[in-house]
Amino acid sequence: MNANQITKINKKGARYISALLLIHGIRQDEIADKVGVSRPLVSQVVTRKRGGTKKNGPKIRLVRQAVAEALGMPVEELWPDTKAA
Known part of the structure; x- marks a missing residue:
């Protein structure tokens, strides 16, 4: 997947952030290790299958912030439903 193909993916779609990570050579296990969480949790956050709860919020x-920093993008651009802290 190249940069031109990524623009065709809906930014709100689950594949958008995964594709950006792939293009930039960033692995989800690297994010997990940096933040101290499991790789499955990173995957669920990246694919929007997991949102905030009182327990895991x-x-x-932290996962969203680490992904955004790794990509050099604001959290709100990657997760538009997220309000700035």
């Missing part, structure tokens, strides 16, 4: 925010 702080971990999810």
Whole structure:
């Protein structure tokens, strides 16, 4: 997948962030290790299958922040439903 193909993917779609990570050579297990969470949790956050809950909200925010930093993008651009902290 190249940069031109990524623009065809809906930014709100589950594949958008996964594709960006792939293009930039960033692995989900690297994000998981950096934040101290499981790789499945990172996958669920990246594919939008997991949102914030009282219990996991702080971990999810950390994952989103780590992904955004790795990609050099604001969290709100990757997860438009996220309000700025």
